[in-house]
Amino acid sequence: MNGEVLDLPKEVHLCDMRGMLSFTILWLLSKRSMYGQELATEIGKRRGGKPNPGTIYPALKDLASHGLIEARVEGRNSVYRLTKEGAMSLTKSKEYFERAFGDILLESGPKSMAK
Amino acid sequence: MNGEVLDLPKEVHLCDMRGMLSFTILWLLSKRSMYGQELATEIGKRRGGKPNPGTIYPALKDLASHGLIEARVEGRNSVYRLTKEGAMSLTKSKEYFERAFGDILLESGPKSMAK
DNA sequence: ATAGATATATCGGACGCCCAACATTTTTAT
DNA sequence: ATAAAAATGTTGGGCGTCCGATATATCTAT
Numbered sequence A, B: 001m002n003g004e005v006l007d008l009p010k011e012v013h014l015c016d017m018r019g020m021l022s023f024t025i026l027w028l029l030s031k032r033s034m035y036g037q038e039l040a041t042e043i044g045k046r047r048g049g050k051p052n053p054g055t056i057y058p059a060l061k062d063l064a065s066h067g068l069i070e071a072r073v074e075g076r077n078s079v080y081r082l083t084k085e086g087a088m089s090l091t092k093s094k095e096y097f098e099r100a101f102g103d104i105l106l107e108s109g110p111k112s113m114a115k
Numbered sequence C: 001a002t003a004g005a006t007a008t009a010t011c012g013g014a015c016g017c018c019c020a021a022c023a024t025t026t027t028t029a030t
Numbered sequence D: 001a002t003a004a005a006a007a008t009g010t011t012g013g014g015c016g017t018c019c020g021a022t023a024t025a026t027c028t029a030t
Helices: A020-031 A036-047 A053-065 A084-108 B020-031 B036-047 B053-065 B084-108
Strands: A069-074 A077-082 B069-074 B077-082
Touching: A020 A036, A020 A053, A020 A069, A020 A077, A020 A084, A020 B084, A036 A053, A036 A077, A036 B084, A053 A069, A053 A077, A077 A084, A084 B020, A084 B036, A084 B084, B020 B036, B020 B053, B020 B069, B020 B077, B020 B084, B036 B053, B036 B077, B053 B069, B053 B077, B077 B084
Parallel strands: none
Antiparallel strands: A069 A077, B069 B077
């Protein structure tokens, strides 16, 4: 089902190079709860293009089915929040991400990354 | 089997989160020329597991077919080097990568990323 | 109340990445 | 000379991401 990769626990299923969208969603939700279109807009700022519904909603559904996020319906919105499991998964994913790409980003210079 | 890559001109599918392997290969080759198994080993250090032949060789073939890298056969090795086009593609990819993920890595703290 | 905007959701097809397994060629060791 | 090791390469299947198209439900104008 998931591609099993790397040396990470099997339940942390976002740690190959294909899981960047899910990783980004978890990270954004660790900042604040959002509904689907808010997430799409935030991702759009980073990527340079807002992902289509066919991209974002299946990803949310998948994360929810794995218990990493939870939805709470509010009118026409489904507001997602990070679960405790999602937070743990994010921590491990960040460690992997940092090891894999940290020096690549660092060489660009933290000054160019400064807010 | 292995179609388009991360060329990343704006009209094409800029902002794709699927091109991380090719991106990593280009970045490694910008440091020094390497042959396939050297690349696989370097990627393994970052990811935590050495990619299989079925992962690395098709990726190299695809990058070469797009003119982003070039092979020079040396005995039993095929040594790859970055082309001028590959260098330009890498520059654009790095800009995208930094915008998409810079702040995520920054919050972990550059000290934890220091060599 | 009707129309428009907003948000959610699914489908089909494509692509990039991933592995395990198998196969071939070249170098090195015995 | 023969075997082992190293490097390259292919095949087959699966999965996550991506888009465009389509559909439905809910708020917000008018």
